Amino acid sequence: MSGVAWHYVLKFIITGDAAVGKSSLLIRLTDQRFLANPDPTLGVEFGSKLITIPEENKVVKLQCWDTAGTESFRSITRSYYRGAAGCLLVYDVTSRQSFVNARSWLQDVREHADPHLTCILVGNKVDLCADEDPTDPGQDPPTPADAPAKPGRRKREVTTDEAHIWAQEEGLLFVETSAKSGQNVEIAFERATRDILEKVRKGVFDEDRSPGVKLSQPKNDGLAVDAPTPTSRCC
Template sequence: MITIDDKKIKLQVWDTAGQESYRSITRSYYRGAAGALLVYDITRRETFNHLYSWLEDARQQSSAHMVIMLIGNKSDLENRRVVQKEEGEAFAREHGMVFLETSAKTATNVEEAFLSTAKAIYRKVQKGQFDLANEGNGIKIGPQHPSMTQSASTVRHGPQGSGDRLGCC
């Protein structure tokens, strides 16, 4: 549970592992998601190179309004970096995504990645870009009382082998 603008937001996270053997299952997760985190390993060029394919899957299977964040993981391994931060930033900018580098090992920016994605989804909800009557968008409005609860659905997925889905309850 997180709070945005005094509203309780429940996030459900699904890790799809980013493995080719699970790719068909991963595609179905996108259909019920309001957001996705595409993750690559800054120490492995091939994970960055596969982003085009994963992004294409996400966009084909999801709502046109799905929030997609690009994550360069393992920022704690700067001495082994093969994908420069500027490359990740450029890819994200070119494809209309938010970009952030993280370290799962040290927890650097991990919480921020999820919070930023949830806030971007919430802003789109406020603008009316998601049909709240359609739970297939990955958003469900909870009880209508002063502490209104909303759920946002996000898939974190990438060639690095990470992927989570923030869903509704």
Template sequence: MAAAAGTGDRAEEEYDYLFKVVLIGDSGVGKSNLLSRFARDEFSLETRSTIGVEFATKTVRVDDKLVKAQIWDTAGQERYRAITSAYYRGAVGALVVYDVTRRITFENAERWLSELRDHTDANIVVMLVGNKADLRHLRAVPAEDARAFAEAHGTFSMETSALEATNVEGAFTEVLAQIYRVVSRNALDIGDDPAAPPRGRAIDVSAKDDAVTPVNDSGCCSS
């Protein structure tokens, strides 16, 4: 078992697994606020983008194991199409985020998913996240459309509100739980150096006996 420092003022913590998860999607869909809400339970009304890659960590319990998530946020890079293969390297999970009030951000999710799979294993655990669900009066993407997209592309789906903290914990935790199940089923592990994920032993998320199950109407992650 490895030890590492937690996020913010958290004391040194122990964990059994370290999983790299990336946040992708159009600028302005709320990726940074999803990350800050999950990692620090914070939300900012400021819309200023930060250039560069940011990440935060948080440890959650999955079954009887402690799973540490290292979550990477593009932090504005999507505006400049500057996202490189290094950003995706070592990722075993991803949240593809769109804004439920902006149809174009949902339509662009297919391009983001394609780029993701160009740089990672095709069976990386993916959650399609419709953020800003609190803006019900401005909705432009029906939940049914998101479910259909998720089913067609073999991903999970969930709607969230970083502002109201709705389903944020659930979205990240479900991705981590699904990655853990893949690892458990395939009896694989991962390197635990948070400073250099690519040098660790990678999780093989290739489909072996349907390790990653697509979303369905009765699943936990339908909107």
């Protein structure tokens, strides 16, 4: 990996209803911190992150656009779908309506984004569920939606199985996360990135023409990190 700061730049969008934790997921990814009460996103917000895919021997820069989840900004956020290579479609596991609405967000993405875009369905806020341990770094087992809520927790309204089945039917990747604890947040982006890189290898994404997938060119755009310094010789 010598000679480049990164090998690819990938454009990601994060979409879904308001208050499902889209901004919190982005902040967790980029800053490794959690904001309990982030300000509502007005239009779009931007963040970037370098991630390493060891088995690919690649460093990838993710350029992530967090889109507003309210109808009043929908015409604005749609313009950011164009050219995206990856999408996090986010819902709140304690809000069934946000899961139902994910269908319309997915339809929007498919109408306005690259047809080859990689989309991962993300069930956020598993830390709020009654019978789940938010400190567990692994993927949680299926949890019943009718589990009684404990004090300070919320009742799960979307089971892992139901979301997983719908994701399979729609050809989506799937993971459950907690922006609060950081559980599976980087994993969500890494899974989508691996899928995009696989599409690049197969020629689905053209790294020279697809706007959401850019190949690093260290000789031309200043991305070299260890290029030799020119020296002058006297006489």
